[in-house]
Amino acid sequence: MPSRKRQWWLGSAGLLSLLLAWWLGVEVLGSGQALAARFSPQATFASLFELLGSAQLYENVWVSLKRIVISLLMALLMGVPLGLLIGGSRNLEAATTPAFQFLRMISPLSWMPVVVMLMGVGDQPIYFLLTFAAVWPIVLNTVAGVRALDPRWLQLSRSLSATRWETLRRVILPGVVGHVLTGVRLSIGILWIVLVPCEMLGVSAGLGYFILDTRDRLAYSELMAMVVLIGVLGFALDAFARGLHRRWAHAG
Incomplete structure (x- = not known):
């Protein structure tokens, strides 16, 4: 069986196993409870x-x-320019790493x-919290991308008397894009997790707001439907980010 087809079948089997576990969990743990039926598949x-x-x-949505x-x-x-600056200076990296590691762990x-x-x-607070959550993977992966650049390309750029802007545009940015896209994929995962609780901050629209609305209406089957939809959308966003990364890596 071709590798891609085998992966598809194995992935489908994993999802079916998850669905079966969900059904069994409701049947076993909620046996005899009328409320449990609202959470069933x-x-x-x-x-x-x-x-x-x-x-x-x-x-x-x-x-x-x-x-x-x-x-x-x-x-x-914010993250890409900051990562380029830090990646280009050992002193700046030493000065900022403790503070950044402290902040990103909060x-x-x-x-x-x-x-x-x-x-x-x-x-406004939602955008602040989401941006705060997303910026660290982008900064750290951009720094890693700068550090991973082949020094010979930079030497060649200097030998050709390229300006800083030309070196940045022709050498550094193409060399770090793969790392930046890795940071973007990680950021999307974090954003999707943080988004729902953030949308419970008194807003009147969004998936988090809709979950609160279903809870207040005691519409538990709709609440579970929203949980499933959030998982599907998050999976689709991650697949999109993976596709971008694969396309860039293949092009490189």
Whole structure:
């Protein structure tokens, strides 16, 4: 069997096993409880198909994806230049590494009370928290990309009397793009995890808001449908990031 086809079958078997474990968990742990039936795969997928015909669902998905994209762009605009600067200077790397390692180990969610007090509720604190979460993988992978550059390319650039801008544009940036895309993929995973609790900060749209709404309405099958949808969308975003990385690596 071809490798790609075998991987597809194995992946499908893994998903079916997960679905079976979900069904067994509800049947065993929720045996005799009427409430447990609302969390079953049957009820969840029935609610999911109903939600797919609702314009409200697509509005919330669009809002969440917009927050992801904008936050990722802001993280790139800050993280890539900062990573290039740090990667090009041993002294700057030594000066910033302890502070950056300290900051990146603080969960972005722990900043939520502080950010809400300073910025209030709404989109502004969400963008801040998401950007804070996404910037560290991009910075660290950009630094790693600069360090991994072949010194002979830099020597060749100097021997050809290339300016700093030409060296940056022709040598450094093409050499670090693969590492930056690795950081982007890691950032997307972090963003998707942090997004849902961030959207519970008093906003009126988004996947996190919609989950709170289903809870308040006691629509538990819809709540589980949203959990499944979040997993599907996150899987699709990661697959997109992996595809970009593979295409760049293949082109390189």
